[in-house]
Amino acid sequence: MKQRYKYRIYPTSPQVHSLAKLFGCCRVVWNDSLALCNSAEKLPSNGDLQKTFITQAKNSEERGWLAEVSNIPLQQSIADLGVAWKNYFDSFKEKRKGRRVSSPKFKKRKSRQSARFRIGGFSIKYEKIYLAQIGKIKVVWSRELPSLPSSVTVIKDAANRYFVSFVVEISPVKLPDNGQxxxxxxxxxxxxxxxxxxxxxxPKPLKKHLRKLHKAQRKLARKKKGSRRRELARRNVARIHARISDIRKDFLHQLSTRIxxxxxxxxxxxxxxxxxxxxxxxxxxxxxxxxxxxxxxxxxxxxxxxxxxxxxxxxxxxxxxxxxxxxxxxxxxxxxxxxxxxxxxxxxxxxxxxxxxxxxxxxxxxxxxxxxxxxxTTSNAESNSEASTHQFPRQLSLFG
Incomplete structure (x- = not known):
């Protein structure tokens, strides 16, 4: 079964600039492809979208800067859009279990940013991750990878924190039956x-941080739109939200693991x-x-x-x-x-x-x-969920 392993990374200043350029290119390719899909009578194929918004766009003056980043994340951006449309139609036809999935939305510059690399666009060397046209980035290995990953997603959240999320193949480990x-x-x-x-x-982290959050939001509301101070205030609000989310997630992981x-x-x-x-x-x-x-x-x-x-x-x-x-x-x-x-x-x-x-x-x-x-008895969660943060057995080290 497949699962995601998420780690914090700390890119250097030049790498931050390169990642910002990569996120922007992936966002533009996604938004251009989505705009065409919304206006077309028939949904275009992934190959046609890649030809129009990657291959031909690189040779144009308006989108020529797409050639400055790796081609793999751009192709994956269109592939992810195709998966999003499929999930939407399957949910609409009730072929997909769970809550109704909405149609794909346009990506924003201020929200969470991501870019996905498949095999050939990344490698793990000397406990660092190498990304195509980005370089080697320092990773905080909070736990060991059980196997070689099949893909990796680079993520930048609203609080300007950077993460990498690996998709790895794991073998389920059955715990002994205690009869409880x-x-x-x-x-x-x-x-x-x-x-x-x-x-x-x-822990109720929102209740404990509510006064601090209200104060930060009031400061954000008073700042002029588009100014540097407003961006700093927005980042401060995002950090508080991230802190609240991390406290809640850590509590839920520990409790579910103990149970x-x-x-x-x-x-x-x-x-x-x-x-x-x-x-x-x-x-x-x-x-x-x-x-x-x-x-x-x-x-x-x-x-x-x-x-x-x-x-x-x-x-x-x-x-x-x-x-x-x-x-x-x-x-x-x-x-x-x-x-x-x-x-x-x-x-x-x-x-x-x-x-x-x-x-x-x-x-x-x-x-x-x-x-x-x-x-x-409900169906089990998707195998690529990130729910298993606290591992029971000791996994084999990827680095030996």
Whole structure:
């Protein structure tokens, strides 16, 4: 199976200039090709687009500077556009699972920039990566590559940080079956409540950095558009957003890894996060938690390490049902955190009771009286997901 490995890089000043030129050329080729696709009655082939916007454009006065960068990322930019159109049409015809994919959009100069190299346009030498017409760039190898990569994407985020993302082939490693299972109830006050009674607090980085973010955004709003000081203010806002994202992602990776190590079967409730985000009183708190990212990480890691993942129906009354007698006591407001069952007089913590019911609804044989609800086993995440940041087995070193 294929997976992405992402690393931080530190290019020199001349390399930064060369990368900026490369990103600009890839962006222009993408936008020119997309403009033609939007106006054409029939979608042109990749070969026709490459001939028009790369080969012929290099010989023109208006686009002659395309010859100053490597040809490989330009070709990959058009190839990626073809994949984007295919995903859009497959999603429109319901041939693609998951959320509806929108049509390709034009790329902007201020947002995230990227360029992809295939084999022949890059190589790894002496623990540095060589990119065609860029040179050798220093890489911080936070973990070892398990095999030779088939492609690499150079990324510059909005905070002016540079990364390389390798696509490598890995072999799934099945962890020993420990016979443990757990139901997980996601919440706002506590990010996750496990069926065994453990509650996990979320770092809530957006809430902690909100005042700093508001202050930086006010400074940005006062700067003149197009000025150098506005660009510095914009970069400061982007750094704060990147810091918030990194804290949240690190927490989700560590929690998902620990849960997979400790349990053979994980049962989760299917939540419609997009609908819950429409509540203006809870939308900020929900977006600060990253429920969807947590589920996506679990799906990818469970496929990689041979664990069982089950998702119960979102209509299962896990908060209304008593985990002791199985009777439904009616709908309860969100402010009710503890309640007493009217049938068996059992006192329940709302989140712990829901987590137990989620585990029972997963249809596991060891649950109470074998009682199970409506459940479904979701398809595993795409094999090229970046979810596995924390590796269980020690991978072989690419450098020996």
């Amino acid at each position: 299972s757990v139901g997980i109830a996601l919440g706002i006050t506590d990010f996750a409540t496990l069926s065994r009674g453990e509650k996990v607090k979320a 997979i190590r400790e349990n053979q079967t994980i049962v989760l409730e299917d939540l419609k996060v997009s609908g819950m985000m429409k509540n203006r009183k809870l939308s900020r708190a929900i977006s600060d938690l990253g429920w969807r990212s947590f589920r996506r990480m679990l799906e990818a890691k469970l496929e990689m390490y041979g664990r069982d993942f089950r998702v119960i129906s979102r209509w299962e009354p896990t908060s209304q049902r008593c985990s002791c007698c199985g009777q439904i006591g009616g709908k309860k407001e969100l402010s009710v955190r503890e309640w007493t069952c009217l049938f068996c007089d059992a006192v329940h913590d709302r989140d712990e009771n829901a987590a137990i019911n989620i585990k029972v609804a997963g249809g596991l044989p060891e649950t109470l009286n074998g009682r199970g609800g409506r459940s479904k």
